[in-house]
Amino acid sequence: MSWVGDVxxxxxxxLLVALLLGEAKGWAPRITDRMxxxxxxxxxxxxxxxxAEEWSAAIADLPTPVSKAIYAVNxxxxxxxxxxxxxxxxxxxxxWGKGPGGVVLVLAGGAWSLVAxxxxxxxxWLALGVLVAPGxxxxxxxxxxxxxxxxxxxxxIAQLRAEIRTLRKQ
Amino acid sequence: MSKQPRFxxxxxxxxxxxxxxxxxxxxxxGRRTGLLSxxxxxxxxxxxxxxxxxxxxxxxxxxxxxxxxRRYYSITPTGLAAVRAAANSQVSLFTRLASA
Numbered sequence: 001m002s003w004v005g006d007v008x009x010x011x012x013x014x015l016l017v018a019l020l021l022g023e024a025k026g027w028a029p030r031i032t033d034r035m036x037x038x039x040x041x042x043x044x045x046x047x048x049x050x051x052a053e054e055w056s057a058a059i060a061d062l063p064t065p066v067s068k069a070i071y072a073v074n075x076x077x078x079x080x081x082x083x084x085x086x087x088x089x090x091x092x093x094x095x096w097g098k099g100p101g102g103v104v105l106v107l108a109g110g111a112w113s114l115v116a117x118x119x120x121x122x123x124x125w126l127a128l129g130v131l132v133a134p135g136x137x138x139x140x141x142x143x144x145x146x147x148x149x150x151x152x153x154x155x156x157i158a159q160l161r162a163e164i165r166t167l168r169k170q
Numbered sequence: 171m172s173k174q175p176r177f178x179x180x181x182x183x184x185x186x187x188x189x190x191x192x193x194x195x196x197x198x199x200g201r202r203t204g205l206l207s208x209x210x211x212x213x214x215x216x217x218x219x220x221x222x223x224x225x226x227x228x229x230x231x232x233x234x235x236x237x238x239x240r241r242y243y244s245i246t247p248t249g250l251a252a253v254r255a256a257a258n259s260q261v262s263l264f265t266r267l268a269s270a
Contacts, residue, residue, distance in 0.1 A: 050241075051211070054196065057228075057238040058207070061197045071197075077208030082215060 028065035035072035039079035044086050051079075175220045177256035180205055180213055185245060185253050188223070192244040195228075199243065214243060222249030 036059065040052045055075050062068045175181060183203040188194060194202070200210050217223040224246050228239040245253075 047215075053227075053232075053238045054241040055207075055211075057240045058195065058197045060237045061195070061240070071207050074206045074208035075211070077206075078211040081208065081212040085212065085216070 024069075025065050028069040031069040032059060032065070032072040035069070035076045039072070039075040042076070042079040042083055044083060047082060173220070174252065175216050175222065177253070177260070180209060181217065182253075182257075184210070184213060184217065185222070185249070188243060188245040189250075193242040194244075195240040195242055197240075217249065218243075220249075220252075221246060222252055 036055060039055065040048055043051055055072075058075075059068045059071055062071055180203070183205065184199060187199055187202040190202075196207065196210060196214065199205070199214070200207060203210070205213070214223060214225070218225055222245065223243050225241050225243045227241055228235075230239065232238055
């Protein structure tokens with residue numbers, strides 16, 4: 001009787017696969033349209049017109065609804081990557097001048113890794129002191145410098161307001 | 171023109187396909203290189219902005235064609251020179267490693 005079970009299992013499996021394929025084919029055009037339009041929207045404005053046409057043409061060149069949907073899902077990923085590459089760079093944490101703020105992170109990371117490896121025995125404490133102290137000092141001095149700039153700016157604003165009041169009185 | 175792109179395996183595949191046949195669309199390049207569209211288009215854009223590739227719209231009106239226009243990519247002389255230089259540096263590296 002085992003062959004009856006095998007045949008039944010095969011028939012049910014084939015039916016399920018056919019159902020799933022039919023469902024996928026039915027949904028694929030909607031997925032394609034949605035993914036393509038989302039991909040275009042996620043692109044920086046300067047590229048939207050170009051890729052809207054280029055990607056629509058690419059999808060039109062593909063043979064099956066499922067392959068189109070898979071292509072469109074990947075285009076969504078392409079849009080994110082393009083968007084990420086041309087993103088406006090925000091000025092991050094800066095420790096000195098134009099130097100990267102990553103220095104403190106590197107120092108802290110180095111200290112952390114040493115402490116994690118060695119534990120807080122003599123060498124661990126020494127590493128912590130040697131690596132974190134300069135970072136803390138740099139951060140503190142940079143903060144003081146930024147605060148001084150803000151204070152200067154506040155003074156300028158106050159002075160300008162006083163001048164405006166004087167001008168209004170005249 | 172932006173900074174020079176890195177000469178990666180994907181870059182090599184795209185450039186190789188375009189040296190073999192110029193004026194390929196994104197889909198055709200994807201078929202020949204095996205790269206997914208998520209990898210291919212950012213790479214094409216990066217290479218184009220670096221001046222390694224140039225792209226043009228397919229001639230004809232989309233209304234007449236009955237579909238959106240394709241964009242065809244080809245390698246530029248600058249790109250060819252850059253690729254040769256990058257490939258030569260890789261060759262010398264591998265030669266050194268082989269004789270080490």
